[in-house]
Amino acid sequence: MTFIKTKLPVVVTFxxxxxIIAQYYFDIPAWKTLAAELLRWNxxxxxxxxxxxxxxxxxLHWGRxxxxxxxxxxxxATLITLAFFLAIGLAQTTRGESYRWLYDxxxxxxxxxxxxTTFFFITSAAYRAFRIKNSYAAVxxxxxxxxxxxxxxxxxxxxxxxRIAAWVWNIPTSAGMRAVVIGGxxxxxxxxxxxxxxxxxxxxxxxx
Amino acid sequence: xxxxRKLSNIDVRILYLIMVIAAIYPLLRPIGLPLPISDRAxxxxxxxxxxxxxxxxxxxIDYSPTQEAEMWPQTLxxxxxxxxxxxxxxxxxxxxxxxxxEERMRDIIxxxxxxxxxxxxIIALPFTAGREAAFQSVVAxxxxxxxxxxxxxxxxxLPLWNEIRxxxxxxxxxxxxxxxxxxxxxxxxxxxxxxxxxxxxxxASTMAPLYQSGQMIGFIIGMVGAAEYEFLVxxxxxxxxxxxxxxxxHVLIILFVVLGNIGYQAIxxxxxxxxxxxxxxxxx
Amino acid sequence: MNQGVTVQLLVLATFIATFYISANIYRKTGxxxxxxxxxxxxxxxxxxxxxxxxxxVHWSYGxxxxxxxxxAAFVLLEYAAGLCAKYDTxxxxxxxxxxxxxxxxxxxxxxYIEQGKVESMQPEDVRFWGGSHNPAMIGTISREQVAGNFMxxxxxxxxxxxxxxxxxxxxxxxxGTSNTHQLPFxxxxxxxxxxxxxxxxxxxxxxxxPVRVGSVRAPDLITSVFVVLMVVGALMVTMGNTTLKTLIxx
Numbered sequence: 001m002t003f004i005k006t007k008l009p010v011v012v013t014f015x016x017x018x019x020i021i022a023q024y025y026f027d028i029p030a031w032k033t034l035a036a037e038l039l040r041w042n043x044x045x046x047x048x049x050x051x052x053x054x055x056x057x058x059x060l061h062w063g064r065x066x067x068x069x070x071x072x073x074x075x076x077a078t079l080i081t082l083a084f085f086l087a088i089g090l091a092q093t094t095r096g097e098s099y100r101w102l103y104d105x106x107x108x109x110x111x112x113x114x115x116x117t118t119f120f121f122i123t124s125a126a127y128r129a130f131r132i133k134n135s136y137a138a139v140x141x142x143x144x145x146x147x148x149x150x151x152x153x154x155x156x157x158x159x160x161x162x163r164i165a166a167w168v169w170n171i172p173t174s175a176g177m178r179a180v181v182i183g184g185x186x187x188x189x190x191x192x193x194x195x196x197x198x199x200x201x202x203x204x205x206x207x208x
Numbered sequence: 209x210x211x212x213r214k215l216s217n218i219d220v221r222i223l224y225l226i227m228v229i230a231a232i233y234p235l236l237r238p239i240g241l242p243l244p245i246s247d248r249a250x251x252x253x254x255x256x257x258x259x260x261x262x263x264x265x266x267x268x269i270d271y272s273p274t275q276e277a278e279m280w281p282q283t284l285x286x287x288x289x290x291x292x293x294x295x296x297x298x299x300x301x302x303x304x305x306x307x308x309x310e311e312r313m314r315d316i317i318x319x320x321x322x323x324x325x326x327x328x329x330i331i332a333l334p335f336t337a338g339r340e341a342a343f344q345s346v347v348a349x350x351x352x353x354x355x356x357x358x359x360x361x362x363x364x365x366l367p368l369w370n371e372i373r374x375x376x377x378x379x380x381x382x383x384x385x386x387x388x389x390x391x392x393x394x395x396x397x398x399x400x401x402x403x404x405x406x407x408x409x410x411x412a413s414t415m416a417p418l419y420q421s422g423q424m425i426g427f428i429i430g431m432v433g434a435a436e437y438e439f440l441v442x443x444x445x446x447x448x449x450x451x452x453x454x455x456x457x458h459v460l461i462i463l464f465v466v467l468g469n470i471g472y473q474a475i476x477x478x479x480x481x482x483x484x485x486x487x488x489x490x491x492x
Numbered sequence: 493m494n495q496g497v498t499v500q501l502l503v504l505a506t507f508i509a510t511f512y513i514s515a516n517i518y519r520k521t522g523x524x525x526x527x528x529x530x531x532x533x534x535x536x537x538x539x540x541x542x543x544x545x546x547x548x549v550h551w552s553y554g555x556x557x558x559x560x561x562x563x564a565a566f567v568l569l570e571y572a573a574g575l576c577a578k579y580d581t582x583x584x585x586x587x588x589x590x591x592x593x594x595x596x597x598x599x600x601x602x603x604y605i606e607q608g609k610v611e612s613m614q615p616e617d618v619r620f621w622g623g624s625h626n627p628a629m630i631g632t633i634s635r636e637q638v639a640g641n642f643m644x645x646x647x648x649x650x651x652x653x654x655x656x657x658x659x660x661x662x663x664x665x666x667x668g669t670s671n672t673h674q675l676p677f678x679x680x681x682x683x684x685x686x687x688x689x690x691x692x693x694x695x696x697x698x699x700x701x702p703v704r705v706g707s708v709r710a711p712d713l714i715t716s717v718f719v720v721l722m723v724v725g726a727l728m729v730t731m732g733n734t735t736l737k738t739l740i741x742x
Binding site for chain 1: 223224241242246247274337345397416432461468
C-alpha cells in the first residue's frame with residue numbers, strides 16, 4: 001500500500017515529466033507521439049479535477065446542513081442552485097436555450113458584479129491601506145500616480161503625462177518585472193524539479 | 209491640525225458615494241475627454257493590419273466573466289479587425305466560463321461579415337481543460353485534440369479543419385486572456401507564429417518584458433487599450449464610453465491616496481512630537 | 493536535437509548539477525545563510541499581537557491553481573501554526589482548492605503536535621470554501637476581527653480584497669506570491685511581503701534540508717550567471733556585436 005500511495009505516484013510523475021521535457025529538446029518521433037498522448041490525457045484529468053471541485057463543495061455544504069450550522073440555509077441554497085444548473089446542463093448541454101438563459105442572465109452578471117465589488121475595495125484601500133510608510137512606498141505611490149496620469153483628464157491638461165507614463169512603464173517597471181519573473185521562474189523550476197524527481201512529497205502527504 | 213487629522217478618519221461610505229457618483233455621471237452625461245492613442249496600441253493595430261486575406265489566425269478567448277468589463281470590448285474591437293482583414297479564424301477557449309464570449313463573437317462575425325461562412329473560413333472550438341497543458345496539446349497535436357466543434361459538429365465535416373495540418377500552419381495567435389503567460393510559453397514554441405495579446409490592466413506589467421523582448425508582436429492593455437483599439441478600428445463602443453468614468457475614477461483614487469496619507473503623516477508627526485516631549489521630560 | 497534549444501538544455505543541465513552539488517555541500521557542512529526576511533519577523537509580531545488582543549490570525553493561499561508556490565506556503569503555514577500553537581492563538585485557514593485541504597490539515601496538525609498542543613487545534617478552523625472563497629474570507633476577517641492576516645501562495649485579485657478587509661481592523665498583514673500582477677497591491681497594502689523566490693528562500697531558512705537548500709542556491713547561482721550574460725550581452729549589442737545573442741539562440 002505504501003508503494004501505491006508514495007512510490008508509484010513518484011514513478012509516474014518522473015516518467016511523464018521526463019517524456020514531456022525530453023520531447024522538447026530531442027526530435028524523436030516516438031517520444032513526440034507519446035508526449036502528445038500524455039498531454040491529451042492531462043486535458044481529460046483536468047476536466048475531472050473540475051468535478052472534484054463539485055465534490056468538495058457538496059461535501060462542505062452538506063456537512064453544514066447536517067450539523068444545522070448557522071449558515072445552513074445558505075448552504076442549502078448553494079446546493080439547490082448547483083443541482084439545478086447541473087440538471088439543466090446535463091439535460092440540454094451548454095447549447096440549450098434554458099442553460100444559455102441562466103448563464104447569460106444570472107451567472108455572467110453575478111460573476112461580473114462580484115468582481116466589481118473590487119471598485120469599492122480599491123476606493124477604501126486607496127484611502128486606508130495605501131500608506132507611505134517608508135521611502136520604497138513613496139516611490140511606489142509616485143509611480144502609481146504617474147501611471148494614472150496618462151489618460152483622459154490629465155492627458156487633456158498635461159500633454160507630457162502620457163509620455164512620462166510610457167517611460168515609467170517601459171523602463172523601470174519592465175526592468176523590475178523582468179527580474180522578478182526570471183527569479184520566480186527559476187525558483188519554480190527548482191521546486192518543480194524536486195517534485196519530478198520525488199525529492200518533495202508534500203503533495204503526497206509526506207515530507208521529503 | 210485637527211482638520212488634517214480628521215482627513216484620516218473620513219467615513220468610507222462617503223468615499224463610496226463620491227466614487228459611485230463620479231462613475232455614473234459621465235455615463236449619463238459624457239464629458240468627452242480626449243483619449244491619446246498610444247504607440248503600443250498603434251503597433252498592435254499595425255500587426256493585425258499586416259495580415260493578408262486567407263492567413264490562418266488563432267483567436268483565443270480566455271477570460272472569465274469577472275473580466276468581462278475590460279475584455280469583451282477588446283474582443284469586439286479585435287474580432288472586427290480580424291474579420292475585416294479577411295483572415296481564416298480558428299477560435300479557441302481554454303478557460304471555463306468563456307465559451308459564451310466565443311459563441312457571441314462567432315455569431316457577430318457571421319452576422320456582420322457575409323463573406324464569412326462557418327466551417328469554411330471560421331471555426332469555433334470548444335473549451336479544453338488543462339490551461340498550459342491544453343496549449344501544449346495544441347502545439348504538439350492540434351488536430352488530435354478536437355473531435356467536435358463548439359456547436360457539436362464533428363470537426364471532420366468542416367472544410368477549414370481539413371485544410372489545416374497543425375499549429376505551424378498558422379500565421380498569428382491572437383490571445384485575449386486575463387491570466388499572464390501560461391499561453392505564451394507553449395505557443396512560442398511554434399516556429400514562425402506571431403503572438404499578439406490583449407490582457408487586463410493588472411496583467412500588463414507581467415507581459416511588458418515579453419512584449420519588449422519581441423516575443424509578442426502586439427499588445428493592448430485593459431479598458432484603455434480596448435478604447436484605443438476601438439478608435440483605431442473605427443468602431444467606438446463600450447470602452448470608449450467608459451473612458452470618462454475611468455478618468456474620474458483615477459482622479460478620485462489619487463485624491464483619496466493623498467488625503468489618507470496627509471492625515472496619516474500628520475498623526476505620525478504628532479506622535480513623534482509627543483514621544484520627543486516625553487523623552488525630554490524623562491518619562492518612560 | 494530540436495532547433496534553438498541547445499543552450500536551454502545546457503542551462504537545465506547546469507541547474508540540475510548545481511542543485512545536487514549545493515545539496516551535497518549543505519549535507520556535509522550544514523551551512524546555509526540567507527538574509528533576514530522581514531516577513532517572518534512580521535508574522536511572529538502579528539501572532540504575538542493577536543495573542544495580546546485575544547484575536548485570531550487568518551491564513552489563505554489565494555485562489556490560484558496548485559503549483560510550486562503552495563509547497564513554500566505549506567512550510568510557512570507550519571511556521572505560523574507552530575507559533576499559534578505555542579502562544580495559544582487561534583489560527584483560521586481559508587482554502588479555495590479542494591486538493592489542498594488534506595495537506596493543510598496535515599501541516600497544521602503536525603505543527604500543533606510538535607508544540608505538544610494537538611488538543612487545542614480546532615479542525616473546523618481549516619475551512620474549505622471553493623468558489624466562494626473571496627466573500628467567505630472577507631466575512632471571516634470581518635466577523636473575527638483578525639489581528640494578523642497572511643496570504644501566501646498563488647494570489648489573484650483576492651489579495652486586494654483581503655488587504656482592505658483586514659486593514660479595517662489594523663491587522664498586521666504579510667503576503668507573498670510569485671504572481672507578478674499582484675505584487676504592486678501587496679507591496680502597497682501589507683506590512684511585509686515575500687516577492688517570488690523569497691517565499692522559497694524563507695521556507696528553506698525555516699526548515700533547511702539539503703533538498704530545500706539546493707533548490708534555493710541553484711536558482712541564485714544561475715541568476716548570477718544570467719546577470720553577467722545580460723550585462724555583457726547588452727554592452728555587446730550596444731556596440732553592434734550580436735555574437736552572444738546568436739549563440740544563446742542556438
